[in-house]
Amino acid sequence: MREIIFPGQSVDRSASREGTYMEKGEVYSKVVGLYDSSTGSLISLEGAWKPREGEKVIGVVSEIGRKDTYRVNLSVNTEGVIISGRYERYRFRVGDVVEASVARVESGSSVVLERPKPLGFGVVMKIKPTKIPRVIGKGNTMVDQISNLTKCRISVGMNGIVWLSDGNLQLAMAALRKIEEEAHTSGLTERIKKMLSGE
Amino acid sequence: MASSKNKPELLKNGKRLDGRELIQLRPIRLEAGVIKNADGSAYLEWGNNRVIAAVYGPMEAQPKHTSDPTKAVIKCRYSMAPFSGLSDHGRSGPNRRATEISKVTREVFENVVMVNEFPGTEINVYIEILQSDGGTRAAGITAASVALANAGIPMKDLVYAVSAGKIGDKIVLDLNMIEDNYSDCDMPMAISPKSGDILLLQMDGNLSTSELRTSIQHIIDAGKTISAAQQDALKRFYASRQPEGEGESEGKGAGMDQEASTG
Numbered sequence: 269m270r271e272i273i274f275p276g277q278s279v280d281r282s283a284s285r286e287g288t289y290m291e292k293g294e295v296y297s298k299v300v301g302l303y304d305s306s307t308g309s310l311i312s313l314e315g316a317w318k319p320r321e322g323e324k325v326i327g328v329v330s331e332i333g334r335k336d337t338y339r340v341n342l343s344v345n346t347e348g349v350i351i352s353g354r355y356e357r358y359r360f361r362v363g364d365v366v367e368a369s370v371a372r373v374e375s376g377s378s379v380v381l382e383r384p385k386p387l388g389f390g391v392v393m394k395i396k397p398t399k400i401p402r403v404i405g406k407g408n409t410m411v412d413q414i415s416n417l418t419k420c421r422i423s424v425g426m427n428g429i430v431w432l433s434d435g436n437l438q439l440a441m442a443a444l445r446k447i448e449e450e451a452h453t454s455g456l457t458e459r460i461k462k463m464l465s466g467e
Numbered sequence: 468m469a470s471s472k473n474k475p476e477l478l479k480n481g482k483r484l485d486g487r488e489l490i491q492l493r494p495i496r497l498e499a500g501v502i503k504n505a506d507g508s509a510y511l512e513w514g515n516n517r518v519i520a521a522v523y524g525p526m527e528a529q530p531k532h533t534s535d536p537t538k539a540v541i542k543c544r545y546s547m548a549p550f551s552g553l554s555d556h557g558r559s560g561p562n563r564r565a566t567e568i569s570k571v572t573r574e575v576f577e578n579v580v581m582v583n584e585f586p587g588t589e590i591n592v593y594i595e596i597l598q599s600d601g602g603t604r605a606a607g608i609t610a611a612s613v614a615l616a617n618a619g620i621p622m623k624d625l626v627y628a629v630s631a632g633k634i635g636d637k638i639v640l641d642l643n644m645i646e647d648n649y650s651d652c653d654m655p656m657a658i659s660p661k662s663g664d665i666l667l668l669q670m671d672g673n674l675s676t677s678e679l680r681t682s683i684q685h686i687i688d689a690g691k692t693i694s695a696a697q698q699d700a701l702k703r704f705y706a707s708r709q710p711e712g713e714g715e716s717e718g719k720g721a722g723m724d725q726e727a728s729t730g
Binding site: 272274275276277278287289291296298299300312313314315316318344345375377398449450452453 | 506507524525526527536579581584585586587588616617618619620621622623624625659660661697698701702705708
């Protein structure tokens with residue numbers, strides 16, 4: 269049974285580390301979230317993105333440094349750095365949209381990126397970072413469904429930036445907004461399917 | 468406190484001017500997520516008080532020298548709209564009183580927000596009083612607390628605030644403007660309901676030790692009502708975005724936790 273939980277409410281010791289804190293041996297929630305007492309899962313309903321290693325992110329190149337290093341805007345308080353290696357040389361221009369994965373988190377506000385890939389012409393959309401797992405869906409089901417039904421190419425970054433190109437952009441964007449709004453409800457995949465197939 | 472000359476009669480037949488019992492809160496109506504552009508927001512009607520609180524952040528601290536590499540800094544701005552007041556608070560802007568209230572509000576939230584999770588950033592809390600009738604700093608803190616939760620900022624607790632005071636020898640709760648001006652004591656207090664920690668305590672007037680104890684007890688008892696209003700506001704915010712005809716209990720399709728993946 270899932271229920272809405274508030275900061276300071278005590279949760280079971282088995283609850284997920286994310287979204288909780290410990291005080292005097294007791295575990296409490298630190299966010300507004302959906303808590304399932306049987307599985308101990310706590311999903312935050314709102315919140316800023318915190319970078320983690322290995323995550324796929326999308327950003328916009330903001331600055332070109334020396335020796336082919338690039339600075340990439342990932343979120344309001346996070347900046348990514350791309351450093352060209354010995355065998356790989358990257359060429360980007362300011363304003364390019366780049367997909368990359370997080371290699372290392374330097375401090376709270378700076379991360380090193382690896383395997384950057386330019387995304388080319390398309391639309392960049394911001395989604396609340398807490399809703400991104402829902403946009404992706406289990407085993408990519410949700411994002412695959414959207415791209416199949418709208419013929420869009422879609423790339424989703426964990427930092428809350430979604431890049432879209434080709435196909436029925438307007439419909440795909442409307443679907444993404446709907447997911448963002450209704451991420452905490454059940455049966456969403458079906459509703460999105462209905463919406464996209466025009467029923 | 469205004470002068471004790473021409474002091475109106477604040478208690479009549481054991482009831483207060485607005486017909487309340489001694490230990491009775493004014494009606495509270497709270498709504499979360501009222502400002503689309505903000506990361507989190509709340510609107511509060513508490514008696515005749517009307518308050519809007521909005522939270523932005525965490526974002527890069529500006530100007531840069533205000534940032535702290537070990538934690539997020541909280542910036543608070545309490546302000547009264549020029550049309551909000553009954554008389555003397557009728558000018559908005561950073562005056563002496565607003566600066567003080569901004570400071571005490573900031574200190575309340577510095578104690579509950581997990582600032583070390585976002586080093587080098589700032590969290591902006593804006594509290595705007597649209598209409599005032601005594602106890603606006605308490606109302607501001609109560610609303611800002613909901614706005615912070617609505618912004619998804621990790622916090623130890625959902626703080627509330629309310630004032631207690633003394634009229635003659637009677638302890639009263641949640642003073643309005645007239646009571647505030649002519650009472651023998653006015654004591655706004657912010658409390659972390661989980662632990663009962665006191666995060667703000669200001670006092671205008673005086674109380675004996677036992678009166679202080681009773682006041683704190685009354686505040687903590689009344690806090691349950693305020694906390695419930697805060698939680699209810701957040702619950703309603705998410706329930707309102709539930710599509711029609713689909714309650715949470717309906718097990719149609721997979722739930723969010725099953726479908727979610729960190730992909």
